[in-house]
Structure formats: C-alpha cells, structure tokens
Amino acid sequence: MTEEIKPMTFADKWHAEKLLKKAKKKARKQMQAKGYSHSEATKMVKQAVNRVAGRPIQRAAGRGG
16 A cells, blocks of 8 residues: 655645644633643643654554554
C-alpha cells in the first residue's frame, strides 16, 4: 500500500490553522479559569503544542515495518 502525499491546498491549510488557533484559545481559557494568569497560560499552551509538534510520529504496535 502506497500513500500518495498531495500538497495542502490553501483552504485545507486555512482550516487547519483555524482549528489549531481555536484549540489553543480554548486551552488558554481553561487554564485561566483554573487560576493561571493570561501570560502564564499562554506560555504553558505554547510549550505543550511545541512538545507535541516536535515529537516524532510513533507507529501503533503490531503494524510491522
């Protein structure tokens, strides 16, 4: 099975960025509701996103290869 990798269209990229921005805002708002300041919450959300984005993709066990 070969997967064809096609480049993202402008619309796909826009929707992905919009979704990420919305998720980050929601996470920041939740942190602020728990008592963190705006700047602390922003820094923590940014660190979490960078930690997830910087990690290599892991395959599920048992996929062979």
